[in-house]
Amino acid sequence: MRLEKICHINSGGTPSRGKNHFYGGDIPWAKISDIENSVNGILTETEEKITEEGLKSIGNRIFPKGTLLFAMYGSIGKVAITGRELATNQAILGIRPKGNKEIYLPYLKVWFESNKQKLINQGRGVALQNLSATIIRNLEVPLPSFSDQLHIANILSKAENLITQRKQSIALLDEYLKSTFLEMFGDPVRNEKGWKIIPFTKSGQFNSGGTPSKAESKFWEGTFPWLSPKDMKVSTIKDSQDHISDLVFKETNQKRIAPNHLLIVVRGMILAHSFPLAINTVEIAINQDMKAIKPIKDLNIFYFQHCLHALKRQILDLITSAGHGTKRFDSSAMQMLNIPIPPLSLQTQFAQIVEKTGALKVQYQNSLLELENLYGSLSQRAFRGELTLTQAEEQVLMAAEPEAMYGGEIEFTPKKCDSTERVILAGHIINKTNKEDFGRVKFQKLLHLTEYFCKIDIDSNFSKNVAGPHDRPLINEIESTLERYRFYDINQSCKGNHKVNYRALSSVDELEDIFNTTFESERERIDAFLSKFRKSSWEQCEIISTLYAVWNNRLILNQKITDDLLKQDFLDWDAQKIKYMDRLDGALQWMEDKGVIPVGWGKLIK
Known part of the structure; x- marks a missing residue:
């Protein structure tokens, strides 16, 4: 059936870049890069936000939660489903089922993904390899019964998610070897261990x-x-x-x-x-x-x-x-x-880790190849109306569930910090993440997460607060020290939400030099962890920090862990947490995809 007969299809728009008051508001505004960075195909966070005036300037074109976004330019065929109401630029189409048509949006998503190469080939025939809305509207989409759509979407989404998770597991093994090398031997350029x-x-x-x-x-x-x-x-x-x-x-x-x-x-x-x-x-x-x-x-x-x-x-x-x-x-x-040239015994110890990790990587790569082949076979059969899983295929999907890689073999060595070292760590966190929406809430949540995930003991005493884990005396001490040593000028805005701003001063380069020396063995794992939050808003950091805390608490207390229990703990944290209820599934999936999984290390947060 032609797509325009079963769906509303509209593009977004771009507010004038020459009018600053159109940007910096509260309305998420998506570009194709945001679709590429969506978590498990669900888009809730965008790099830029626009104001009400900016939205009016593009004809109030905003897409509700549950809209399929499709990239027409550049990265042709990239798709995601909106996890919240948001606007987009003109390179993105918003696709929504018409009221009287039974179409399951995740089914349409996997159909687009399965036909991505065909769409790319169509794009090559036009200027700049772009697709027009007309081409998309005229696409013929097979429309089986609603129950069959559910069946197809569930199976293909499961296979696709497993492929993504397997690729992330392989990348994590490479990251693990890099950090292990630096922990054991230090930076070979500086040779600070004196080999x-x-x-x-x-x-x-x-x-x-x-x-x-x-x-x-x-x-x-x-x-x-x-x-x-x-x-x-x-x-x-x-x-x-x-x-x-x-x-x-x-x-x-x-x-x-x-x-x-x-x-x-x-x-x-x-x-x-x-x-x-x-x-x-x-x-x-x-x-x-x-x-x-x-x-x-x-x-x-x-x-x-x-x-x-x-x-x-x-x-x-x-x-x-x-x-x-x-x-x-x-x-x-x-x-x-x-x-x-370190001692040969130490080199041999590292070699054993490399060989063990290499064997696991081969296992993952073989599993990835099998999953990719299976996905290709399933998608071809699915849209011909022939999708029935064989027993062997069911076993592949079950066997390919990713193994737990945290808290087992691949672990970080904890580091105990004194009061000076924790200030240096805090300053480095600010340096790495001090973007437009950075303030005290985001800073404190990233400090909490860095301590607990990277096992950097800063002797914190976090407790429950409306915005998540909170340690006011610690933050006061850190901020006063950063100002005393002229690393940062810290002040609170008198406007709006009274956000605390951190302005780097001339001595901040010296802080980074001290960090590189003090945290030479931990630097790579800290920076790799912080990079996961490069595009996260302060709200996302608050959600992840709180979820991490309730999850870690359950591990410490040896309590049962399910998504529903974690979400309930999150909502029980503070009455105001209810405002994030519709974002919790996406946040838990983000944690799984990014590998931000607690292992029960650190103090109980009460």
């Missing part, structure tokens, strides 16, 4: 490669892996895109590279922005743009690989350009790079 250092050129035996003649077809008819920089997209090499024959080793100077060499790229445009590293697990050959390093006995190859990862920025600064513009990492640059 012995050696020049990179002395770190092992460097083996070169070459390219067999393309004119000799017999050289390219074998199965032996021959690597070039285009193969360096993974951390472990088992095969290559190109292969050569054994004749190459008999008739040329090409050498075989045994397993367990560290492979690097020394020439190519990829060095303008990346320094790829990989370990080969099979015998290989390489081309002339690469080196294969056999580490010295004092270097564990897994430590060596992650050390060079941590030195990436310094290495890229050493990259030079040849006369024709090609980037290169030459021997003179290599001599300027130093490699710290």
Whole structure:
């Protein structure tokens, strides 16, 4: 059935950027980037907000909660469902079922997602790869019974959510290894732990490669892996895109590279922005743009690989350009790079963590591939009216539920702070998150969350307050110290909601230097955590902080945990929390998706 027959379809608008009073209000105003950042396909938070005057200037075009948003420009086919009333710009269509039509919006969402590539292909035929509202209105959408729509949407949404969660789990493993390396060995650039250092050129035996003649077809008819920089997209090499024959080793100077060499790229445009590293697990050959390093006995190859990862920025600064513009990492640059050599026993301990994490990552990647294949099969059958799950497919969906990754194997080492250190931490939190809507509420909630999630013991005594966990004496002490040392000028606005403003002063750079030294082992996990809240409003921070507190309290008290119990605890926290009732499901899903899950660490908040 044609979409315009079953749905109202309208676009949004953009208030004039030349009129400041149109912006900075309370009405969420979505752009395509907000759709891309929506949590589990539900959009409740936007980067920008507009005023009533701004809304009037675009004809009061506002979409109610439960509207499907569709991106027509740029990121064609991106979709989300509004979790609250909001406005959008003109690049987004709002799609709502007509009153007498039985259409389940999540069904329409998964239909758009399943047909995304077709829509992108249509967009390529017009200027700037955009779609018009006319094209969308004329789309033919299969419309099964309402119960079948529910069935299709539930199954495909479950598969899609599992795919997203699996990708996040894989990314978390990479983040975990980075933070573990820094905790165990420190920053290799500064080498603050004082490890012995050696020049990179002395770190092992460097083996070169070459390219067999393309004119000799017999050289390219074998199965032996021959690597070039285009193969360096993974951390472990088992095969290559190109292969050569054994004749190459008999008739040329090409050498075989045994397993367990560290492979690097020394020439190519990829060095303008990346320094790829990989370990080969099979015998290989390489081309002339690469080196294969056999580490010295004092270097564990897994430590060596992650050390060079941590030195990436310094290495890229050493990259030079040849006369024709090609980037290169030459021997003179290599001599300027130093490699710290910690005790081999410590390197071996790290290597065991890498291998264990790597095995888990392979398991996740295999699961992800299986889920993606299943999603493709299910979506094709769903819109042909053939969707029935086999027993095997049901088992895949059940088995792919993500494992708990917090509070188990992957844990943070707690840090105990003195009064000075907690002020430095607080100042850093302000530096990282001090955007337009930043004030005391957002600051205190992020301080609470950072302490409890990152296990940074600042000796707080948070208690229940209308806006969430609250420790007035702690905040007073921190703010007075930040002002005394000229890190921040802190004042309260006399207008509106009397928001507290934090204005950075000249000494704030010194604060960051102190933070980098004091929290060298914790810095990466703190910054990774704070980045999750980069686009969160103060209200979102209040909701997440309170949910985290009631969830953590239940863990401490060894009480049962369900979404309904957590939501009830949230509403029981303070009578005014009722205003957030319709945002709690989205907030809990956000916590799951972002991995902001308590483990029962910290004090009970009463």
